[in-house]
Structure formats: structure tokens, C-alpha cells
Amino acid sequence: MTTPAAAPYPSEHVPTTGIPNGKLGVWLFLASEVMLFATLFTTYIVLRMAAPSWPAGWEVLNVPLATLNTVVLITSSVTMVLAYAKACERDRAGFYRMIGLTIALGFAFLVVKAFEYGAKFHHGHFPSTDIFYAVYFTMTGLHGLHVIGGIGFNVYLALWAREHWEHPLFIGRVEYGGLYWHFVDIVWIFLFPGLYLL
Amino acid sequence: MKGNYGWGLPVAASTFAGPIDFGIKLIHAAMFAIFILWAIFFAYLLLRYRRREGRSAQAGYESPLKSLIPDFFVLVFEIALIVFYAIPNWHRIKIAGPSPDTALVVELVAEQFAWNFQYPGPDGKFGRRDVQFIEPANPIGLDPQDPAGKDDITTVNELHVPLGKPTILNMSSKDVIHSFFVPEFRVKQDIVPGMKISLWFEPTLAGRFEIGCAQLCGVAHSMMRGDAYVHTPSEYEAWLKAQSGQAPATTAANAATGNSNGSSTF
């Protein structure tokens, strides 16, 4: 979604600003994503400030699991950077290893998240339970969708590499995928303390 | 009361009409003057610079800063409006207000599609209200156990206020957003469920005026109307006395039937 497939001309057009189209596009896309999550965080703050009482995140949510997930996501950001480095070094096997690890860690995050959700549902906590759970499920749910999107793009990169390893746009695309993946990671870095620790 | 309305502003019946009507008239006079002057200039340009044989356009620029001249006047006019008109009057109307000790205080509970008013009755205390007591015969959910509520007067779609004394309406909504609007009083305020919003006005004219809902509130939004009666103080006392004679429950029951009739037409 962030970078469209090969366009007929732009690859030959020298970008007026000197920044490649794809990179500029991804940054702009991320700007709109920032607005999206900023809105959600603002909503959270407004609702919480108006609420007569608000449960302590660490008492009702599973902090160990979330900490594990934080570690998983941060590690996946590192492997993503390494995947980009391998692509730059033209180390094909290394790239597959690293992008594969990134994808696996993304899935691991989702699996942990699923356990967390499952436990909540098991105890009868649903988005409709109260405003705290409404915020918790909506924000982590939307973040989860972004993780799925990121995994999807990384899978696409891994598949695309098989035939387009030499494509002039290949390294750029890995970089854009990385930018997006880091963004997903950063959102979690805000969500984790915001929901679990404050 | 039909005579209150024409093609311009309706009859002015509260102290707010002074500043608000002044602003509306002043701005419209200014708008009209600006537009006429501007239109004359516009027409002159079109006529003077229409395409003619043997004359070509002049490409040269005049100083573009000239375009800032109208801007400057607009800015001065707007600053004057903000500083000398809008901020002080807004403060008087919506931020400051009369003290509840000197004013008549009425509770208003809006619902689809009716205005429920609650008066404290002779004891001067409002009965407690709670959602759990709401039923067709008790649309505002008056607590039957609360002694303060025994003498409360409730009316539906009828607001009675005395002349020469400010009225404070403490407004809340049972369901969706409504907006309390009395054109003659020049008052309008949204009523948001979950919030308690106050509004005040001081009538200057006795008579019957119209309450309308100014925020889309559902299928019968246009039918959500009521009447505001402004009485002379003695008439108002008489009305209060007559109401106190009735048990509040009966009033509420009447009100409820009236209300359900109103809704069932739609």
C-alpha cells in the first residue's frame, strides 16, 4: 500500500526535490498515520480525564505479556534494519534470513496478543464492558491491524525478492517497508506505557 | 403570537435582543455597503476593460500591496467587532449570568420529542431525579420517595416565567442532543446528554412565544416545539398557585399522554 508497483516513468524521472518518490510518499503516508493515532491518543486522554475513576493498567492488564511483546517488536525492528543492510550488501541469503525473522516476530506478536485477548474474553471483559476496555481493545486492535499490514508488506518483499533481487527499486522498497515497520513499532512503544503502565 | 413573526427578525422579547439585534443589523449594513461598493467597482472594471479592438491588455503590475488595502479595513472592522462587541457581550450572555438567588431557576429535561420543565414548588427545592424512575407517567424520573419532590411542578412543552426577572434554565437531555431555541428571546443552546448546561435570559415582554428545537434530534424534530409564556409577576404567582394545587403526578401523567400522542403521530 505504501509503495505502488512499478510505474512506467517515475523511475526514470529525476525527482525535483532529490528525495525518491517512494520515500517521500511513505513519509507522507506516515504523517497521516501519525494523525490517526494522535487522534486516538487524544481521545484516550480526553475520556480518561473526564472519567470519575480509571483502572490502573498494570492491575487489569497483563504486563508481563505486553513486556514480552515489546521485546518481540523491538527485536523485529532490529531484524528489519538488518534485512535492509543485507539487501544493501547484496547478501541474498542473509536478507531472506532477516526478513523471515521479522515476519516470524510479527506473527509472534500477534499470537501473544491473541492470548492476551483470549484471556480477557475468558474473564468476560469485552469492548462493551466499560470505557477502559473500549479504549484498550480499539487502540490495540487498530495497532494489531497495522502489524498485520506490516507483515503483509514484508511477506510481499520476501516474495518479490525472488525474481526482482536486481530490480533498481528493490533496496528502496525494503527501506520503505522498514520505515513503516518502525512506525508500527513506535506506536506500540507509546501504547505500552500509555495503556499498561499509567 | 403569529404577529410576532415576519420576514425580518421576530419581535424582541428579552434583554439579549438589544446587543444581538444591534450586531446583526450592524454587520448586515456593513456587508451591504461593502458589497454595493464592491459591485460598482466590479461592474466598472468589466465595462472599462472589456475587450475592444485596438487596445491590448496592460501587463504591468501595480503594487500588489494594493490588494492589502481592503484587507486592512476588513481587519480593523473585525478587530473592533471582536474587542468591543463579541467578547464583552458573549461574556455577559454565555459566561457570566445572574445569581440563582435573584433568578427563577427551572430544570429542563429534553427528550425525543418534548420539553419537560420542572419547577421546585413552594419549598424551593428540586426533587431528586434518576433514570431508574423514568416511566411513561414520570417522564423526568422524579424520585417518589424524595420529600423535596412532592410539591414540584412539572410541565410539558410549557415554560412559564415572570416578567422583569431573569430565568435560569438548567438543561439536560434524556436521549440525544437537542437545542433550546426561542427566537423572540434570541436564545439558543444545545442540550447534550450527560452534561448539565445552563442558559439564562430575562424577558422584557409579556406574551406567548415559541420554543423550537434547533438541532436535528430524530424523525419528529420539526414537531418538537413548545410555548414560553411570559407573565406579569402577579399572573405568574397565580399560575404557580394553580399548579401547586395539583399533585405533580397528575401533571406528569397528563404530560405523558400528551407526549405519547405527540410521538405516535409519527
Place this chain on the structure above:
Amino acid sequence: MAVPHSEPRSSEHGSGFIDKYVFSVDHKVIGLQYFFTSCFFLIVGFAMIMLLRWQLAFPGQPLPLIGRLLPMTWAPDGILMPEFYNQLGAMHGTIMVFLGIVPLGVGAFGNYILPLQIGAPDMAFPRLNMMSYWLYLPGGMLMLLSFVLPGGAAQSGWTSYAPLAIVNPGQTVWLLAMVVIITSSLLGAVNFIVTTLNMRAAGLTLGRLPIFVWAQLVTAILLLLAFPPLEAAAVLQLMDRIAGTSFYLPAGLVVAGESLKVAGGGQPLLWQHLFWFLAHPEVYVLILPSMGIVAEIIANGTRKPIFGYTEIVASMIFIGAMSFIVWAHHMFLSGMSPRLSNFFLVTTMIISVPSVAVLTCLVWSLKGGSIRFTTPMLFSLAFLPLFGIGGLTGLPLGLTVTDIYLHDTYYVIGHFHYVVVTGTIIALMGGTYYWFPKWFGKQLNDFWGKIHFWGTAICMNGIFFPMFIQGLAGVQRRLYDPTAQLHNLSTQPLNVVSSVSAWLLFLFQIPFLVNIVYTIFKGKRCEENPWRATTLEWACASPPPHGNFERPPRVYRGPYEYSTPRAREDWTPQHVPS
């Protein structure tokens, strides 16, 4: 037609009908797809208001002729149901804003003209461009489809204020469709910004960009930053409707005698803040492209450079930035803290200043010109006073104290329709006449164009001017039966005036539509640059081949070099070396 240099490179441009006209990645085809689709939605939205206006003019009377054709659930015996009336009202606003005007001004004009004006072979991301369109169309169709789905269409106003929108039927599909449409707009916005910044021809510095391009750039930035909050807000409302959350619902609501079983803790006003945080910039999304179009046409039609290029561009940028901090002037009476109102009062008055500056520059541009009263020029000239009325009447609404009385009355409807209809739509019509030769190589008939112009301009005023009088008399918006309230009776005849004008306006669109269809199929080819215009879109064939320019153009001067002293002609194109 010369075979463009770029043709062999465009391996993805298929020759089959599907690739060429349906799933095309060519910005010109996508632009025309947007053009025809948004015109369709404009007609649908207009048809809805023509039905609705019957009920306003003659409340409770059966609709003649077509009344019997409508389903019983909408209009039994031809009398509009209040539910259906509210659906028409909500969908009219939604369709006109999100599916009609924005896709026309940005999707159609922006897509077709912007890459040409910057000398680019296509948009920066052609496939993303195609995706925008193919999200917009199904999103729009879903919106229309909601009329026949269980629950009907949304009926809580295009503003969808909670809690009404949450308890009313029909809202879920509206929200889903909005999320799709917003996503389409976001993709488009990214594409437009990157294209404008990165795809410019050699020599085309930012200071040489046509004003239309600037307008599109600012618009795209507004879309990019203002739409995500609405998307988030829509997701939250969707959660309230389908997951039982209560982001916008306080506890203890009793709707229609039933206690609402929700946890509560939410705030109705939160929706309004999030909604208007988008919807105010949206107003400028509607108006900026039109200002751009008018500037292009006026420079061309007066044969002189536009007056105050820098002022106009700076004003547009300033308007764009300011539009993010004026939203709560829609909420002076919403129950928001009245102290906050003063801040938004001041920002609102500030944002009016650059708008006045743009208008002044455009009027001043006429001075010293040699004005041609061509059809596109007539529309652009009409834009100036009519948009002026729209702007002026915003003053008593933006001023807190006078807004107490005028808020949520017909005065508001009159005001924003003067801005959006006699402003934006008039300009878009002018743009259609102006760029039609570019799109099809044929010129629309001038005589019928002028009939269309005069009919349209007069009827539009006939619809919207009476609304100011109604508003001053205190007539509220969105009333199914205005005669149900006494204070509306005296101005009720004006509703008839408005309605009849609306129906006449429709009749005057017929010559326009026929003109378009006839010219496409039967019109004669005109010259490549019939307006003798200087900007780059005229430096290629009309219509341009795939890839647009035979060779990448080079720009030597600013966009509006008309009547330059000592030049041979009264126009010096941007791409011609001196």
C-alpha cells in the same frame, strides 16, 4: 497524432478496453473516470434535494408524477416519510461533499490537469492513483446502496452527531463507506503531494507553478492531515454501533422509553470536535481548487498576468494552516466551554483575512485587462461576487454573539451553499468549459454554454438568497415540516421560491449535459490551444497521448506571461525559449 516518445516505456499500458478505460493507470483516464463518476453523484445528490424540497415547499402533500413510483416505505401515496426526508438530507450532504465536489475538484481536475501543468508524464504513483478511484467508486456505491439495505440510509445529518447517529438506523453502512472513501482520499493526497513536489519539469520552480497547482498542493496537504482524525472518529462510532462500546455515549440514556444498555463514560461532544477538525479544513478542500481554476481562467480571459501571484499563494498556504485551528466555530453553542469560544472567534476572524486577499487579487486582476466574455470566463467572473456573498455572510456566523441567533438556521444553509454552490460548483463548471478542449480536443458549444450560465447563476441565487431571509426569521434547519412551528409560517412562501428555483436549476443543466455528450461524439475538432493559454498543459496534444509530452518540457518563465511588452503575441507559453 505523433507517437509520443514515452510510449514504448509504458509496458503496463495495455491496449485492451479493460486496461485502457477501466483499470487504467493513466492519470488522464482516471481523471475522466473521476469526472463522470462525480458528475453522476452530483446529479444523484441534486435529485435527492429536489425530492426533499417538494416536502419543504408543500409539506404533507403527495409528490406529483413520481410520487407513486417511490416505494411505500419511503413515500406512501407519494407523501415523503420523515425518516426518508432525514435520509435524503443526510445523504445529500454526504454525497455532495465527499462523493461529488471533492472528487470533481481534486480527483477529476487535479488528476487530469495537475500532471500536465507541471510537465509530468503521469502522477508519481499511477497504480496508487488507480486504486484511489477504485476505492472511491465502490465506497460511493455502498453509500447509495444503503438506501435499499435494511435500516435504510443514514438519517442523522451529514454531520452524524452522536448519540443520535448511534441510536438511529442506517448509520453503520455510512461509516463503512466513509472509511473506504477516506482511504481513497488519503492515497490520492499522498500521490498529489509527491507528484507536485517531485515530478516538475526542468525549470519549473515552485514560484513558477500555476496557482491551480498550488491550490491542489495545499488541498492535498489538508486532506492528508485532516482526514485521518475523521477516520479514527468513524472507527470509534463504528465500535459504538457494532461492538457496544460507548465512546460517544454517557451512561443513563433513555431512548424512546427504553433504557440504553451501555457502559457509558463517553462524550457526545468528542465526536463533534473530531468531526469538525476534519470538516472545517474540508471547507477549504472544497474551495481552494475552485480558486485555482478561477485564477487560471481569469489570467487567460483578461490576457494579463494574475495580480498578486505571491499574495494569492501565500494566502492559500496561510488559509490551509489556519484551517486546523478554527473548527470549534461550528460549536459555539454545542455545550463546549464558552470561554474556548473566544479563541476560535479570533482564529475565525483571522482566517477571513487571507480569503479577502485572494478575492481582492482576483478582482484586481481584471484591471488593465482585455476581458473576453467567454463561457468559462463568465463562470469565473460570477464566482467573484457570489463567493463574496458566501464569505460576507460567514461574518455574522463566525461572530459568537450573532451566531447565538443565527446558528442552525437557514442562514447557515444559505451561507455555505453560497460558498460551495455559487462558489465551488460555478468554478468547476467554468473549469469544465475551459479544459474540455484539453480532454477531448473539441470545444463545447458557446451559445448553449451561455444559456447554461445565465440559467444556472440566476436559479442558484433563487434557491439560496431566500434562505438568508428565512434564517433571519429564525427558521431552523432540517425540519421535516417547517409549518409545524409558528415562527416559520411567515417565510414559508420563500420555501416555494427556493424549491421552484431548484427544479428550474435542474432544467438548465440539461443543455450542459447534452452539450457535453453531443460534443464528445459529434463535435468538431478544435485547435490544440483554443484559449491561447500559456501554461504547460497546452504544450502537448489535445487530448494528450499516453505519456503526455513528446519530450520532457523545459520551463523558462512564470505561468501567466500574457501581453508581455515587445512580445510578438499576447501570450508567451511557459515552455517556449525566449
